[in-house]
Amino acid sequence: MSIVLENLVKRFGDQLVVDHVSLEVTDGEMFVLLGASGSGKSTVLRLIAGLAQPDEGRILLHGLDVTDLAPQERGAGFVFQNYSLFRHMTVAENIEFGLRVRKVKSKERAKRREELLDVVGLAGLGRRYAHQLSGGQQQRVALARALAYQPKVLLLDEPFGALDVKIRAQLRRSLKRVQQQLGVTAILVTHDQEEAFELADRIGVIERGRLLEIGPPETLYAEPRSLFVSTFLGAGTVLVGRAEGEQARFGPLSVPIPCNVPHEDGASVQMLFRPEQVHLTEQPPANGATVLGKGTIVEQSFTGTLRRVRLRLDRLPATRQISPPVPFGEEGLLVDAVLPSSVHVGDAELWVSLRDWRILQQPPFRLLVCDSGSSSGSLLDAARVLAKGLDASVTLLGVAKSEKNTEKLRASLTARRQESGLMESNIRLRHGEPARQILNEQAESLYNVLLVVARSKTPRLRVGTGRGPARQLGATVSALLEHAQLPVLIVKGERTQFKRFLICTAAGEPGERDVRLGGRIARRLGASVTLLYVTKDNAEPPGLARAHIDRALATLRGMDVASEMRVRQAASPSEGILAEARSGEYDLIVLGSHGRRARLLFEPSDITLQVISAWNRPILVIPPFAV
Amino acid sequence: MSASIQSMAPRRRSLASGAMGKWGLRGAAIIYLGFMIVLPLSAIVANGFAAGVKIFWSDVTNPTAFSALKLTIIASVIVSAVNAVMGTLTAYVVVRYEFIGKRLLNSLIDMPFAIPTLVTGVMLVALYGPQRTLGAWLMGKGIQVIFATPGIVLALLLITYPFVIRAVQPVLMEVEKGQEEAAYTLGASKWITFLHIVLPNITRALMTGSLLTFARALGEFGSIVVVAGNIPGKTLTAPVYIYGQIESQNQRSASAMSVLLLGLSFTLILVVEWIQSRKGSAHVHQ
Numbered sequence: 001m002s003i004v005l006e007n008l009v010k011r012f013g014d015q016l017v018v019d020h021v022s023l024e025v026t027d028g029e030m031f032v033l034l035g036a037s038g039s040g041k042s043t044v045l046r047l048i049a050g051l052a053q054p055d056e057g058r059i060l061l062h063g064l065d066v067t068d069l070a071p072q073e074r075g076a077g078f079v080f081q082n083y084s085l086f087r088h089m090t091v092a093e094n095i096e097f098g099l100r101v102r103k104v105k106s107k108e109r110a111k112r113r114e115e116l117l118d119v120v121g122l123a124g125l126g127r128r129y130a131h132q133l134s135g136g137q138q139q140r141v142a143l144a145r146a147l148a149y150q151p152k153v154l155l156l157d158e159p160f161g162a163l164d165v166k167i168r169a170q171l172r173r174s175l176k177r178v179q180q181q182l183g184v185t186a187i188l189v190t191h192d193q194e195e196a197f198e199l200a201d202r203i204g205v206i207e208r209g210r211l212l213e214i215g216p217p218e219t220l221y222a223e224p225r226s227l228f229v230s231t232f233l234g235a236g237t238v239l240v241g242r243a244e245g246e247q248a249r250f251g252p253l254s255v256p257i258p259c260n261v262p263h264e265d266g267a268s269v270q271m272l273f274r275p276e277q278v279h280l281t282e283q284p285p286a287n288g289a290t291v292l293g294k295g296t297i298v299e300q301s302f303t304g305t306l307r308r309v310r311l312r313l314d315r316l317p318a319t320r321q322i323s324p325p326v327p328f329g330e331e332g333l334l335v336d337a338v339l340p341s342s343v344h345v346g347d348a349e350l351w352v353s354l355r356d357w358r359i360l361q362q363p364p365f366r367l368l369v370c371d372s373g374s375s376s377g378s379l380l381d382a383a384r385v386l387a388k389g390l391d392a393s394v395t396l397l398g399v400a401k402s403e404k405n406t407e408k409l410r411a412s413l414t415a416r417r418q419e420s421g422l423m424e425s426n427i428r429l430r431h432g433e434p435a436r437q438i439l440n441e442q443a444e445s446l447y448n449v450l451l452v453v454a455r456s457k458t459p460r461l462r463v464g465t466g467r468g469p470a471r472q473l474g475a476t477v478s479a480l481l482e483h484a485q486l487p488v489l490i491v492k493g494e495r496t497q498f499k500r501f502l503i504c505t506a507a508g509e510p511g512e513r514d515v516r517l518g519g520r521i522a523r524r525l526g527a528s529v530t531l532l533y534v535t536k537d538n539a540e541p542p543g544l545a546r547a548h549i550d551r552a553l554a555t556l557r558g559m560d561v562a563s564e565m566r567v568r569q570a571a572s573p574s575e576g577i578l579a580e581a582r583s584g585e586y587d588l589i590v591l592g593s594h595g596r597r598a599r600l601l602f603e604p605s606d607i608t609l610q611v612i613s614a615w616n617r618p619i620l621v622i623p624p625f626a627v
Numbered sequence: 628m629s630a631s632i633q634s635m636a637p638r639r640r641s642l643a644s645g646a647m648g649k650w651g652l653r654g655a656a657i658i659y660l661g662f663m664i665v666l667p668l669s670a671i672v673a674n675g676f677a678a679g680v681k682i683f684w685s686d687v688t689n690p691t692a693f694s695a696l697k698l699t700i701i702a703s704v705i706v707s708a709v710n711a712v713m714g715t716l717t718a719y720v721v722v723r724y725e726f727i728g729k730r731l732l733n734s735l736i737d738m739p740f741a742i743p744t745l746v747t748g749v750m751l752v753a754l755y756g757p758q759r760t761l762g763a764w765l766m767g768k769g770i771q772v773i774f775a776t777p778g779i780v781l782a783l784l785l786i787t788y789p790f791v792i793r794a795v796q797p798v799l800m801e802v803e804k805g806q807e808e809a810a811y812t813l814g815a816s817k818w819i820t821f822l823h824i825v826l827p828n829i830t831r832a833l834m835t836g837s838l839l840t841f842a843r844a845l846g847e848f849g850s851i852v853v854v855a856g857n858i859p860g861k862t863l864t865a866p867v868y869i870y871g872q873i874e875s876q877n878q879r880s881a882s883a884m885s886v887l888l889l890g891l892s893f894t895l896i897l898v899v900e901w902i903q904s905r906k907g908s909a910h911v912h913q
Contacts (some may be wrong), residue, residue: 051808071811078812084805088827097823098813142809149814 001063002027002185003048003153008057010043010209014436016444017043018054019209025153025187025202030179032200033189034232040209041189045155048187049076061152077146077184081158083138085130091117091141092126098149116144119178136167143175147182154179154186160195172198193233197221205229208446227270227360231323235308236274237335238323239316240362243267248359251316253290261361267391268362268524270322275308277356278337282348290354292316295335297345307341310334311352318560320523328512329551331558365392365524368447368486369425370438370476373398373412379453380420381496382489382618387422389498389525392448394425397441399434406431435479442486449521449620450486452477454612481608481621487517488623493616498525498587504532504577505592505607509545514592514622515552519559521620528562530584534576538569574610581615590620671889675882686883691859695868696887702776702864703844706783707837714791715833719825721792722799739788747785748853751778774856779864782850787840794836795829802828835899842895845888 003025010018017040025031035041046052048059050071059067066074086094092113099109117123120140130138139159146154159175160168176199179186190196196203197217204214205228213220213229224230227238241250243263248255250271257263285291295311310324313333324334335352339345367390369383387394398413400406406429413427430437442450454477480488503510503518510518510531522529531552533541541549549565556563566584570576581589591608612619676683686692720726721733739747755762755772765772772778802825810820826833848866855862863871865884872881 049812051811071808072814072816074812075814076812078809080805080809082803082805084803084809086806086809086824097810097815101813101815101819145809145813 001025002029002061003031003187004058004060005044005048006058006060008044008047008059009055010040010047010052011055014440017209018047019444020057021206021209021211023204023211023214025185027185028180028183029185029201030176030199031185031187032196032203033187033206034191034193034196034203035189035206036191036232039206041191041206042157043209044206045078045157045187045189048074048153049078049155050074051078075149075152077149077151077154079139079142079146079154079156079159081161083130083135083142085138085141085145087130089129090126091122091128091130091133094130094141095126095144095148097145102149104149112148116148119147119181120144121174134167135163136171139163139171140174143178147178147184151184154184156186156188158190159188160190160192168195175199205232207232208444221274223358224272225360226363227272227322230272230358230360234274235336236272236323237278238321238360239271239333240268240320240322241271241316242318243269250319253292253316255290255357255359257359261359263361264391270360270362271357272360273354273357275336275338277354278335279353279355280309280311280337280339280345280350281353282350284351285353290357292333292335292352292354294349295333295352296347296349298334300345302341305341307339307343307345309337309339309345311337311350313352315558320520320559326555326558328516329554331554363446365390365449366445366447367392367394367449367451368397368438368442368445369394369451370397370399370434370453371413371416372434372453373409373416377420378494378496379451379491380416380422381494382491383425383451384420384422385496385498386449386451386489386525387425390521391524394422395428395445395447396422396425397428397430397438399437400429400431403431434476435483438476438480439483442484447486450480450484450488451491452480452488453491481623484623486623488621490612490619490621492612492618495587495617498618499527500584500586501527501529501588501590502532502577502581502584502586503529503590503592504534504580505573509533509541509549510552510590511592512552513624514590515555517622518590518620519556519561519563522556522561523559527587528564529556530580530586531556531563531565532577532580533565533567534570534573534580535567536569536571541567572607574607574614577607577611578614581611581617586617588618588620589615590622592622592624668889671882671885674879675886677879677882682879683883683886686880687887691863692865692868692880692884694860695863695865696884698776698779698863699845699865702779702783703841705780706787706844707841709780709784710787710791710840711833711837714788714836715795715829718792718795718799719821722796723804736789736792739786744786744847744849745853748782748850751782751785751850751854755781773854774858775862778854778856779851779862782854783844783847786847786850787843790840790843791833791836794832794839798829798832799825831902831905835902838895838899838902842892845891 001024003023005021005023008018008021009016019040021044033041033044043052047054050066050069054067057067058065061074061076086097089097095113095116096109099112104112113126114123117126120143122137122140122144125133125137130141133141143159160171163171172195188199200217202214203217203220205212205220207228213225220229221233224233230236231238239250241248243257243265245265246257248257248263248269248271255271257269261269263269279285293313293316295313297309298312299310301308311334313335315332321333324336326334337352367383367386369379371379383394386392396413396417398409400409410427410429417423417425417427428441430441438450454474477490501518501522503514505511505514515531519529531549533545533549535541540546553563553565566580568576568580570579577589589611591611608621687696717736721729752773753759755765755778757763757766757773762772770777772781806824807820810824815823846866848870851864852867852870855864855867857863857867857871865888869881869884872878872884
C-alpha cells in the first residue's frame with residue numbers, strides 16, 4: 001500500500017472538516033477524490049502532504065507512519081491548483097529546486113531536468129520565467145517540479161481547475177500518461193465528475209468531510225449505493241416507493257429488490273435510472289417491459305453527439321420523486337432521457353419504459369433528540385412515535401455542563417432510553433453551552449429533524465411584550481430557532497399522535513419549502529395536511545396567492561398526501577392560526593418561519609413565538625433556508 | 628449608432644478643448660510646485676555656494692562639521708541595517724502567523740509616525756536617563772545610552788520603526804503562501820524557503836524601506852537634540868550642527884551642510900523611485 005489513511009479527523013474551530021476518513025491506495029494507482037467545493041477533499045490532501053495537522057488518525061506512506069513528520073520529510077510531491085511556481089526563477093530552476101535542496105550534483109540535476117521537461121512536453125522552454133508561459137504550460141512545470149525528486153507519492157489539488165476546457169482535456173491525457181510511465185502513486189482532488197471518470201483507477205466520493213463510497217468509475221456510476229453518489233456522478237431519475245415483500249412498488253410498477261439491499265416490509269426504497277437506460281418508443285412497448293407510462297417532451301437540448309430530453313409523465317400513485325428536482329406545483333413525474341442527436345422528436349406523446357434500473361437503499365430518516373436528561377417524558381414519547389412512523393433512526397443528544405459531568409449524563413440517558421422504549425437509538429454526548437453544541441451536532445451530521453422540548457410551564461400569551469415570549473421559551477430553544485438549519489420540532493404538551501397537520505406561515509399562504517418539508521413528513525406518517533391562508537379582509541385569496549396555493553396542493557398531490565385548503569379571517573396571523581388549530585383539532589402545526597431570521601426574536605409581534613407560546617401541542621418550525 | 632456618436636463628439640471636445648482647460652490646471656500645479664519646493668531649494672543652494680566651491684568645501688570638511696556628518700551617516704547605516712532585519716522579521720510574523728494581540732501590534736507599528744519626535748526623545752531620556760533605574764543599571768555595566776551614540780541610534784530606530792515593515796508587509800501579503808508550501812513539499816526547510824523563495828520576492832520592498840529609513844535618519848533633529856547631548860566632535864549630528872550654526876548667525880556654513888544633506892536625500896529618493904519603477908515594469912510582464 002502506498003498511501004494508508006486511518007480514521008483521519010480534522011476540525012477548524014468547532015467545525016468538523018474531515019470526518020473519520022480511512023483509505024488505502026495501492027502502488028501505482030491513480031485515486032481521485034471527488035466532491036463539491038467545501039466537502040473537505042483538499043483538506044485531506046493537505047493532511048497527507050503535512051501542510052495541515054490532523055486532530056486524530058494516522059497517515060502511512062509506503063508503510064511509514066508520517067503523521068508527525070514535517071512536510072519536508074514526507075516525500076509527497078504536491079501540485080497546487082494555482083501552480084504556485086517560484087516567480088523569480090526560470091522553469092529549469094523551478095524544476096531543479098527539489099534536487100538542489102537535496103544537494104544533487106548539477107550535472108545530474110540537468111539530466112533529470114531535461115528528462116522531465118521532455119516528459120511533460122516542454123523541452124526547450126527551460127530558460128523561460130513562469131509569467132512567460134500559458135496557464136497550461138505553468139501547470140506542466142508544476143507537475144515536473146513535483147516529480148523531479150522522485151517523490152513517494154504525488155498529490156494533485158484540482159490541478160486543472162483554472163484552465164479552459166480544451167487544455168484541460170489535453171493535460172488530463174498527458175497527466176495520465178506521465179503517471180503511468182513513472183508508476184507513481186497519485187491522489188487527485190477534483191469537483192469535476194468527468195475528470196474523475198477519465199483519470200481515475202478508483203474514485204472516492206467525499207461529502208461533508210465523509211468518504212461516502214469508493215470504487216472504480218464504472219461501478220460507482222452503474223451501481224451507486226447512496227442517493228448522493230448516484231446524483232453527484234451523473235444525471236438520473238430517482239423515485240421513492242415502498243417495499244412490499246421482495247418487490248419494490250412504484251405505483252403500478254413493481255420490480256424485484258436485490259437481496260443486498262436491506263428492506264423491511266413497508267420501508268421506503270429508491271429506484272435510480274440513468275437517461276441512457278430510458279427507452280422511448282412511439283408504439284406501446286412489448287409485454288413484459290418495465291413501462292413508466294406515456295409522456296410528453298417538455299424540454300430538449302442539443303449537445304452535439306446526443307439530444308437530451310425531459311419528459312413529463314402522469315404521476316405514479318404512492319411515489320415521490322427526488323431527482324431531477326421537481327418544480328413547485330408540479331404534480332407529474334419528470335424523466336430525463338437521451339436520444340441520438342440525429343433523431344428529431346416533436347410534440348407527440350412517447351411511451352417511456354426502462355431498459356435497466358437500480359434499487360437503492362433509502363437512507364433512514366434521522367431524528368436528533370436533544371434531551372437534557374431530565375426533560376419531560378413527552379419528548380421521548382414523541383420521538384418514539386415519530387421513529388416508528390417515519391421509520392427513522394434516533395440519536396439522543398445530551399449536553400453536559402463540563403467534561404466531567406458527561407459520564408453521569410450518559411448513565412441517565414441510558415436509563416431514560418430504556419424506560420421510553422428507544423432501545424435502538426444512539427447516544428451522543430457533548431459538553432459546553434447547550435445551544436452551541438446542539439447546533440454543532442446538527443451541522444456535522446446529516447439529520448432531518450431536530451426535536452427539543454419547550455419548557456413545561458406555559459404562561460399566558462402576552463401580545464406586544466417585546467422579548468417576553470422568547471424568554472419564556474428558554475434560551476436554548478430560542479437560539480436553536482434562530483440558527484438551526486434543520487426543521488425544529490418543539491414538543492409541547494402530552495400529544496404524541498401525528499395524523500393531522502396544519503401548514504401555515506406568518507405571511508398569508510404557506511411557503512414552498514414549508515409545503516415540501518411538511519408534505520414529506522406527512523407522507524411518511526400517513527397524515528393529512530391542511531394548508532391555511534390567513535387574511536385580514538373577508539375575501540378570497542387574491543389571484544397570485546390563489547395560484548400559489550394551487551401549486552402547493554398539486555405538489556402535495558404529487559407526493560400522495562391528502563390535502564385541503566382553509567381560508568380564515570383574523571385580525572392578526574397568529575390569531576387566525578391559533579383559531580384554526582383549536583377548531584380543527586390538529587396534532588401538529590407546521591410553521592414556516594417567514595422573513596429575515598435575525599429579527600425573529602426581537603420583533604414584538606413575532607408570529608412564530610406567539611403561536612409557540614399559546615399552543616400546547618407539538619410545533620414544527622421550518623427555517624428559511626432548510627433543505 | 629453613428630448618429631449618437633456624432634452627437635456625442637462636439638460635447639466631448641468642448642470639455643477637453645480650450646487653452647484654459649488644457650493648461651490652466653497643469654500650470655497651477657507646476658507653479659505651486661515651483662513656489663513651494665524649487666524656490667526654497669534654489670535659495671539654499673545659492674546660499675551654500677555663495678562664497679564659491681572652495682569655501683563650501685572647507686565649510687563641510689572642518690573637523691566639527693565633518694565628524695557630525697560622519698556620525699550621522701554611521702548612525703543612519705546602523706539603523707537601516709537593524710531595521711532591514713527586524714522590520715522584515717516583524718512583517719513576516721504579522722503577515723504569516725496568527726496570535727493574540729496581532730491587530731493591536733499591527734496598529735502599534737504606526738505609532739512612531741504619530742508621536743512628535745521631541746516626545747520620542749523625552750521618552751528615551753525617561754527610560755535610559757542616568758537617574759533612571761534602567762539607565763543607572765546600564766551605567767553600572769559601563770554602558771552610557773543617553774548623551775552618547777547608543778542613544779542616537781535608539782532614537783533613530785524608534786522613529787524609523789515603521790518604514791521597512793510597511794514597505795515589506797503588502798508585498799509579503801501578495802506572495803502566495805502556496806509558493807512557500809510548495810517549497811516545503813519539495814523538501815526545503817523553513818530557513819531555505821525564506822532565503823530562496825520569500826526573500827527574492829521582497830528584495831525591492833526591503834531596499835525601498837531601508838533607503839527611506841536612511842533618508843529619514845539623516846535628517847532627524849527633534850529626538851536627537853534631546854537625547855544626544857550634542858557634544859561637538861562626539862555626539863553632535865549634522866542636523867543639530869546646522870541648528871547650532873544658525874543659532875550662532877553662521878548662515879553660510881549652515882546652508883553648506885544643508886545642501887550636502889539635501890543632495891544625499893535627493894539621491895536616495897531618486898534611487899527609491901528607480902527601484903519602484905523597475906518593480907512596476909516587472910508587474911506589467913506578469
